[in-house]
Amino acid sequence: MKRSESPNSSVVSKSQFHPAIVGLFLVGYLSLSTATLGGEPVKILTKPMHLGDQVQNDMTHSKPDAKVFEAKFDWPGRIGFGEAYLIVDVSHMTPRDYPGFKDGFWQTEILINGESVGILNELLRGKNETAKLERIVLPFEFTAMKTGENILTIKPGAKNGDIDDLELQNVEISETKPER
Numbered sequence: 001m002k003r004s005e006s007p008n009s010s011v012v013s014k015s016q017f018h019p020a021i022v023g024l025f026l027v028g029y030l031s032l033s034t035a036t037l038g039g040e041p042v043k044i045l046t047k048p049m050h051l052g053d054q055v056q057n058d059m060t061h062s063k064p065d066a067k068v069f070e071a072k073f074d075w076p077g078r079i080g081f082g083e084a085y086l087i088v089d090v091s092h093m094t095p096r097d098y099p100g101f102k103d104g105f106w107q108t109e110i111l112i113n114g115e116s117v118g119i120l121n122e123l124l125r126g127k128n129e130t131a132k133l134e135r136i137v138l139p140f141e142f143t144a145m146k147t148g149e150n151i152l153t154i155k156p157g158a159k160n161g162d163i164d165d166l167e168l169q170n171v172e173i174s175e176t177k178p179e180r
């Protein structure tokens with residue numbers, strides 16, 4: 001609001017504050033915050049990225065790009081209650097029924113701002129990894145994020161020093177549950 005638009009307004013003293021005025025401010029605030037509901041997902045990765053420690057010729061990037069994915073991203077909206085959703089398109093990741101997984105090996109950990117929010121391959125069924133691209137939707141506590149800059153970490157699991165090689169194709173976060 002520009003000052004020049006209300007040349008006749010004067011400073012409101014405390015005694016002039018009426019509950020109705022406070023109510024108007026509240027309505028204004030609520031309509032502003034609901035305007036961010038259902039916003040577009042925030043894209044964090046939109047191209048192939050091979051995480052791991054071995055050459056794998058059936059991946060788009062046969063050589064590993066990194067051992068861990070870590071990216072800063074900006075969350076433009078407010079932080080809501082309940083859950084937000086991490087959406088990951090991934091191939092070659094060890095699924096949850098693979099031997100050793102239940103003992104804690106091969107588990108791909110997801111961290112937001114350094115706090116663990118879940119294990120990605122808990123949501124991937126099957127006994128063996130495949131080259132098929134799978135979409136995984138991981139719900140997490142919305143309050144793990146803050147408005148503005150955040151850091152997402154995707155850390156592939158390992159066993160005896162051997163990192164689970166996997167390939168990401170797309171990573172995004174949505175405040176609404178995506179249709180699969």
Ligand SMILES: [Ca+2]
Pocket residue numbers: 052053054162163164165
């Ligand atoms: Ca490996």
